[in-house]
Amino acid sequence: MPSIKLVNVTKSYGNVTAIKNLSLNVDDGEYVCVLGPTGSGKTTLLKLIAGIIKPDKGEIYIDNKLVNNVSPQERNVAYVPQYYALFPHLRVIDNVAFGPLSRGVRREDAYEISMKTLEMMRLSWRADSFPHELSGGMQQRLALARGLASGAKILLLDEPLGALDARLRVELRFKLKDMAERNKLTVIHVTHDQEEAMSLADKLVILRNGEIIQEGSPSHIYNEPASIFVAHFVGGANFFEGFVAEKDEYGSWIQLRNGPLLRVNDATRPVGEKVVVMVREEKTEILKMVKRVEGINLLTGRIEDIRFLGNFISYSILLDNGDKIVSRTPTIASIGRFKIGERVYVRLNAEDLKIFSYPSHGLYKELEVI
Ligand SMILES: Nc1ncnc2c1ncn2[C@@H]1O[C@H](COP(=O)(O)OP(=O)(O)OP(=O)(O)O)[C@@H](O)[C@H]1O
Ligand SMILES: [Mg+2]
Incomplete structure (x- = not known):
């Protein structure tokens, strides 16, 4: 054999x-x-x-x-x-x-x-x-x-x-x-x-x-x-620096730079640990700001760039906390809906967020080795 x-x-x-x-x-x-x-x-x-x-x-x-x-x-x-x-x-x-x-x-x-x-x-x-x-x-x-x-x-x-x-x-x-x-x-x-x-x-x-x-x-x-490394190399992913601000038996709250909190379904890390939060580009939802949206895992920012990729459109958004996020959306669902410069909400789901230990040599170093 x-x-x-x-x-x-x-x-x-x-x-x-x-x-x-x-x-x-x-x-x-x-x-x-x-x-x-x-x-x-x-x-x-x-x-x-x-x-x-x-x-x-x-x-x-x-x-x-x-x-x-x-x-x-x-x-x-x-x-x-x-x-x-x-x-x-x-x-x-x-x-x-x-x-x-x-x-x-x-x-x-x-x-x-x-x-x-x-x-x-x-x-x-x-x-x-x-x-x-x-x-x-x-x-x-x-x-x-x-x-x-x-x-x-x-x-x-x-x-x-x-x-x-x-x-x-x-x-x-x-x-x-x-x-x-x-x-x-x-x-x-x-x-x-x-x-x-x-x-x-x-x-x-x-x-x-x-x-x-x-x-x-x-x-x-x-x-x-x-x-x-694997998340970055296999499939598009976004990464944010943060630390575990609070946790309970079902998950934790991660505080990102300059304040925003994200809920993740992972309660394995101790409060205070520095971590990296990962979300796939297609697991992000952009919402218009025409009406007030409430809920958890809702970030705000401005669209900086829009790239047409055929089946998908890729939006680069500068979040108000200074982080960037790339959102990949099927073209059919979003073509013509958003403009460069537009302020938007970005909604994430707790189950789509994964956390990793913060790399000893820094996140940017870890991402650039590819
Ligand atoms: N004949 C050789 N003499 C010296 N170093 C070599 C030799 N062949 C490969 N290497 C080194 O071994 C490492 C692995 O090389 P390898 O060719 O296996 O990589 P690879 O993953 O196939 O890369 P690529 O995607 O560019 O084809 C590299 O650092 C390369 O420089
Ligand atoms: Mg080779």
Whole structure:
């Protein structure tokens, strides 16, 4: 069964530790997306599993077999590198057929599989071209076709859709997932496109500085980010500094800078603790000031900027306490309703607010490291 297991794996390049004591389990047939900022160790992680580089410490298992000393060819994994290594002297179709042929598949069958895979990648019409005659996005699709046609049950994909335009990227995203399911492949797909990761992954792994800082289903990570970093990196979020002013058995009141109080459904922090309050951009409601609105978790401010994003409109609001908040609203619900400079209420729901410990090096430092 094509499962992957890493146990306490460390890999350094000189004095840079690219992967730090990392442990990861990928089940048979699982589609795992690894998401992390540039330099976080994503490519290094795939190269370790592919066997292109060796760990300094730790063990790597494929199908429960220790593979630390097994060559890349014998690991039965298809690795599609970030910078696709195509065979320049082979035609497109021969690049794809190379894998199945070298596994001993009959010539006729190898070419049939290859042509089908090229069709899926919308490249069959370029089967007779050479790689250098293809555009960057076509070369990327060819690299992907080669990986898919190889017959390996484990696919390691490094930013496989990064060079494609937005529409094709979304189309191929789902073809890839479908193909993985139909052929019972185990996939590790590295990306820094959070939407791609969220929509594909059975399990999402968030990597930072060579360490896994959270893993779980996309919805769990989105709704229950374990840290400010994760909340900021996966999905748009607003953060406010404050401290616990009061608490009872159901929740607490957090006092923000210059006075406003927010009610949160979290009673785990002691009164006086400095905290950060997080709210997702789409969990904010902007209300007109034409009539007086009352209630808790109601902030006041002025719209500073309005950005049209297609399906959504993003409003930047400078709150009266000096904090800023970004509110993302479906276009259909708010187009033309608000103007730059308009004073508004922003309503938040206690259940949508999450609190984190205040980072030791400051909130702004924590947000800027991405
Ligand atoms: N061959 C190498 N020699 C020296 N340092 C390296 C080498 N390869 C990677 N590194 C370093 O290891 C760290 C992790 O690199 P890696 O390529 O794994 O990151 P990544 O998450 O894939 O980044 P990106 O999103 O930019 O592709 C970086 O600090 C990088 O500079
Ligand atoms: Mg990389």
